[in-house]
Amino acid sequence: MTTTLPVLGQTPVLPAGPAMLPDAARAELPTTPFGLYLHVPFCATRCGYCDFNTYTSDELGPGANRSEYAATAIAEVELAARVLGPTPPTISTVFVGGGTPTLLPAADLVAVLDRARELFPVAADVEVTTEANPESVTPQSLATLRAGGFTRISLGMQSAAPHVLAVLDRRHTPGRAAEAAREARAAGFDHVNLDLIYGAPGETDADWDLSLQAVLDSPVDHVSAYALIVEQGTKLARRVARGELPMPDDDVLADRYEQADRVLRGAGLEWYEVSNWARGAAARCRHNELYWANAHWWGIGPGAHSHVGGLRWWNVKHPAAYAGRLAAGEHPAADAEQLTAADRALERVMLGLRLRDGLPLDALSDVGRARAAGSVVQGLLEPGPHAEGRAVLTDRGRLLADAVVRDLTD
DSSP: OOOOOOOSSOOOBOOSSSOOSOHHHHHHGGGSOEEEEEEEOBOSSOOTTOOSSOBOGGGOOTTOOHHHHHHHHHHHHHHHHHHHOSSOOOEEEEEEEESOGGGSOHHHHHHHHHHHHHHSOEEEEEEEEEEEOGGGOOHHHHHHHHHTTOOEEEEEEEOSOHHHHHHTTOOSOTTHHHHHHHHHHHTTOSEEEEEEEEOOTTOOHHHHHHHHHHHHTSOOSEEEEEEOOOOTTSHHHHHHHTTSSOOOOHHHHHHHHHHHHHHHHHTTOEEEETTEEESSGGGSOHHHHHHHTTOEEEEESTTOEEEETTEEEEEOSSHHHHHHHHHTTBOOEEEEEEOOHHHHHHHHHHHHTTBTTOEEGGGSOHHHHHHHHHHHHTTSBOHHHHHTTEEOBOHHHHHTHHHHHHHHHO
8 A cells, every 4th residue: 555645735754664656657667768867946136037936046045056066956856766666667867957957067957967877777768858958058068068978968048139138138159159069069969959939029030040040050950949938927917017018929939939840840850749840760769759648757946847647737837835745855846736547648749749740539528539620621730640540730731739628639
């Protein structure tokens, strides 16, 4: 008999024994891919558009400084090993995100990875990714990360136009992202990604073309491109509300997306998820594919989310509270929920439809299958795969992916 992680509002305290998962969730561990996510919440400055759980040095109190963070994260790695034991799952992917993970010394990130390797079995072809800002890495730090087992890096480029970077409150110079990509390749990274954001106020067609060409001139095998979203509570949202900046225009966003898809595919980068392009299957981000397949992952760090076998939980958000919980021998989870079979089926559709391979029509309800047939007529789903029993977005359908998902799942 196992004890479960308390759900909905209770403060979970670390028990003496290792069992904290329902038997049904534990039963899925041997047959479903498993990954680790490490959230590093530190940023040098806050970008105006960002609503992630991040903090600058001025916002942090005792127990939340960078020098102590690796040891705190390792404490949760050790907790995860106890909870998931006595036969822990094999780690197939590791993703370090933020924030700006590379504000930590490279040796600290390697130390967390090393401890995970000591406590968990690790796949021979494990993918280990870190996000980075271009100005936060050097040839030396990249060499340390690569020697420590990191295989993939995702650099936040966003734009090659200086005035667009200024609107987004990005600190790097326009050419630095491509330079960092070259440094990562020189350090031996197997895979290099550049992140782009399109549709920022003041961005022109020429600016976007400049950004795409800068990406293609760098040694990347993966590109992520996201439409700018004005999130409530951000500096950008306040500037838009005051009339200082215009809201992104939906028609412009669609044009930018089509331009990105045309340029990237013309250069041999094929889309495999609505916002992601890769130079072949080996270059795809396997950790993100794990999310999109609704597999299992343990999220380490303040505000990090985890999912194992239909049980989802999320940690307290502030780094000081997170560190305090672990120091006191408590689980850092703030809350949890047990997903129903219907919840998981819905998420399978919502995530799977965004993928190039789509999803089987039998994953949809009767109403959803009927609407899928209508989406084929509207040119939103491919007719060929539909005839073979799959729902696959057309190029036009990708532009309206969120609407298609809502239509098929309502």
